[in-house]
Amino acid sequence: MNLIQFMGAVEIGLLYGLVAMGVLLSFRILDFPDLTVDGSFPLGSAVCAILIVSGANPWIATFAAILAGMVAGFITAWISVRWNILHLLASMLTMFALYSINLRVMGRPNIALLGENTIFTPIENLPYPHLYTMSLAMLGVTSIVLVLLYWFLSSEKGLAMRATGANMRMAKAQGVSVNKQILFGLALSNGLVALAGALFAQSQGFADISMGVGTIIMGLAAVIVGEAFFNPKVILTALIACVMGSIFYYLVRAMALNASFLGFQASDLNLVTAILVGIAMITPRLRAKILDFKSSWGNS
Amino acid sequence: MIRLTDLHVTFNRGTAMEKKALRGVTLDIKKGDFLCVIGGNGAGKSTLLNTLCGDDLPEKGTISIDNKDVTSLASWQRASYVARVFQDPMAGTCANLTIEENLALAMSRGKKRTLKRALNKDHRDLFRTQLSRLKLGLEDRLHSPIGLLSGGQRQAVSLIMAVLQPMKIIALDEHTAALDPKTAAFIVELTREIVVENHLTALMVTHSMHQALELGNRTLMLHEGRVVFDVQGKERKGLTVADLLDLFHKASGLELDDDSLLLS
Ligand SMILES: Nc1ncnc2c1ncn2[C@@H]1O[C@H](COP(=O)(O)OP(=O)(O)O)[C@@H](O)[C@H]1O
Numbered sequence: 001m002n003l004i005q006f007m008g009a010v011e012i013g014l015l016y017g018l019v020a021m022g023v024l025l026s027f028r029i030l031d032f033p034d035l036t037v038d039g040s041f042p043l044g045s046a047v048c049a050i051l052i053v054s055g056a057n058p059w060i061a062t063f064a065a066i067l068a069g070m071v072a073g074f075i076t077a078w079i080s081v082r083w084n085i086l087h088l089l090a091s092m093l094t095m096f097a098l099y100s101i102n103l104r105v106m107g108r109p110n111i112a113l114l115g116e117n118t119i120f121t122p123i124e125n126l127p128y129p130h131l132y133t134m135s136l137a138m139l140g141v142t143s144i145v146l147v148l149l150y151w152f153l154s155s156e157k158g159l160a161m162r163a164t165g166a167n168m169r170m171a172k173a174q175g176v177s178v179n180k181q182i183l184f185g186l187a188l189s190n191g192l193v194a195l196a197g198a199l200f201a202q203s204q205g206f207a208d209i210s211m212g213v214g215t216i217i218m219g220l221a222a223v224i225v226g227e228a229f230f231n232p233k234v235i236l237t238a239l240i241a242c243v244m245g246s247i248f249y250y251l252v253r254a255m256a257l258n259a260s261f262l263g264f265q266a267s268d269l270n271l272v273t274a275i276l277v278g279i280a281m282i283t284p285r286l287r288a289k290i291l292d293f294k295s296s297w298g299n300s
Numbered sequence: 301m302i303r304l305t306d307l308h309v310t311f312n313r314g315t316a317m318e319k320k321a322l323r324g325v326t327l328d329i330k331k332g333d334f335l336c337v338i339g340g341n342g343a344g345k346s347t348l349l350n351t352l353c354g355d356d357l358p359e360k361g362t363i364s365i366d367n368k369d370v371t372s373l374a375s376w377q378r379a380s381y382v383a384r385v386f387q388d389p390m391a392g393t394c395a396n397l398t399i400e401e402n403l404a405l406a407m408s409r410g411k412k413r414t415l416k417r418a419l420n421k422d423h424r425d426l427f428r429t430q431l432s433r434l435k436l437g438l439e440d441r442l443h444s445p446i447g448l449l450s451g452g453q454r455q456a457v458s459l460i461m462a463v464l465q466p467m468k469i470i471a472l473d474e475h476t477a478a479l480d481p482k483t484a485a486f487i488v489e490l491t492r493e494i495v496v497e498n499h500l501t502a503l504m505v506t507h508s509m510h511q512a513l514e515l516g517n518r519t520l521m522l523h524e525g526r527v528v529f530d531v532q533g534k535e536r537k538g539l540t541v542a543d544l545l546d547l548f549h550k551a552s553g554l555e556l557d558d559d560s561l562l563l564s
């Protein structure tokens with residue numbers, strides 16, 4: 001792996017850190033497995049790209065993408081809580097429908113953004129190597145989102161959201177309107193994922209209808225890899241862990257695909273991902289087993 | 301204070317599994333009453349409390365608290381009237397939140413939750429004072445996840461949580477059943493203190509007939525979703541467990557031995 005590939009993986013890892021935080025919010029904090037993200041990531045790209053090529057201010061386009069993602073998440077949550085539909089099914093429905101909606105939004109399967117004015121244009125114009133400035137910019141965005149999310153989750157409202165996912169009955173007994181938490185939480189989660197989609201389109205220079213496929217797996221991979229490494233106990237470390245997990249995941253992925261002796265090609269990506277996530281999921285069990293073994297050794 | 305009128309609750313209505321859990325319960329609970337609820341397994345005790353708190357919805361009947369009809373309010377909306385402690389110590393607290401986060405959650409019960417930090421120095425000071433009365437050393441463990449605590453410790457924290465906000469009613473559902481006898485006695489004593497200090501109206505389900513006569517000022521027995529007796533004041537003074545069994549027998553026409561009730 002050369003420097004360009006390394007920095008590229010870091011940049012993409014930071015960007016998917018946003019997806020990872022969104023997935024952490026739905027899967028872990030709200031205990032709501034949400035597949036909508038596979039549709040809200042390309043939705044974010046689509047909304048942002050079409051607005052930019054129509055001449056809109058890239059900041060407004062990015063903001064609109066976030067809003068669109070929030071609406072998508074809200075709809076999934078509404079189907080689930082209002083009509084008492086299993087979360088997975090509700091989110092599959094939205095994800096499925098979003099494919100058509102994204103095509104409608106874009107009007108065609110692919111939009112190129114090369115030469116368009118994006119929020120990264122000022123950075124690209126800086127007299128420094130693009131390689132570093134883009135990663136720094138992404139680090140900035142992801143850090144800001146992380147701090148905001150941390151601030152929210154430590155507030156009274158955020159605590160109510162965390163209680164909803166952790167123990168719904170108790171949350172209700174403490175006066176928390178759990179349905180509102182789920183509606184808002186999923187909107188927030190998908191808003192983050194759509195933001196990632198919008199930034200992806202702007203940094204890579206295109207939006208494509210198929211670019212959302214597997215977003216949920218990337219997000220989950222990041223969350224699970226982060227948990228395996230950091231074993232986070234408090235909310236701040238959980239947030240940092242999933243972003244680090246995302247960077248780590250993209251680094252390992254780049255390494256695996258670039259190590260010629262392994263003989264992987266781009267189409268083996270899903271296999272590599274599955275193996276990596278599998279290892280990360282087994283790690284905590286293994287750790288517990290080893291600790292068990294050690295303690296029984298110590299006692300005997 | 302609390303008025304339950306002709307409450308009917310049926311589970312799995314219209315199916316082969318249909319279960320009439322409450323069949324017309326009417327109760328008038330005065331401010332400051334401490335009501336002990338007894339009855340065999342499946343008598344409807346938990347359902348009575350759950351219906352009061354809004355977890356189970358009655359198909360017939362009304363519930364009013366302080367002359368306000370709350371029948372159609374969801375459970376989270378009733379949380380500002382009723383604090384609860386569940387039988388299962390796991391149910392009343394959030395295992396993966398810390399002790400202070402659990403308490404902070406209870407601090408804003410019934411209030412509008414804001415974007416202000418859920419925890420600050422004032423909160424922590426208050427929590428330490430409140431926890432130190434338990435003499436369990438929990439005041440030094442504010443940052444520990446509450447899941448690391450024993451069942452008894454969690455029930456004790458649940459009781460503290462119940463009264464962090466000015467509260468009028470507390471509903472306790474066999475909240476000592478999962479504890480060993482010594483811990484259970486500690487929690488019962490704590491319950492009594494907290495109810496008295498805060499001038500609470502209390503409904504406590506218990507599986508112990510002795511406790512149901514010793515604690516509080518009123519004893520109610522449910523059987524098959526109906527109130528079989530409800531004693532208080534002079535009538536209740538001097539009653540023994542044997543008398544309770546006798547009352548039950550007269551009221552329901554059924555034999556019931558002490559053991560089956562105590563063990564159920
Ligand atoms: N959620 C439920 N669904 C179906 N049946 C229930 C439910 N909750 C309670 N029941 C039934 O209603 C009856 C009363 O239950 P409960 O109030 O829990 O009794 P207990 O007096 O032991 O607390 C029991 O027969 C129980 O099986």
Ligand SMILES: [Mg+2]
Pocket residue numbers: 345346347
């Ligand atoms: Mg019960």
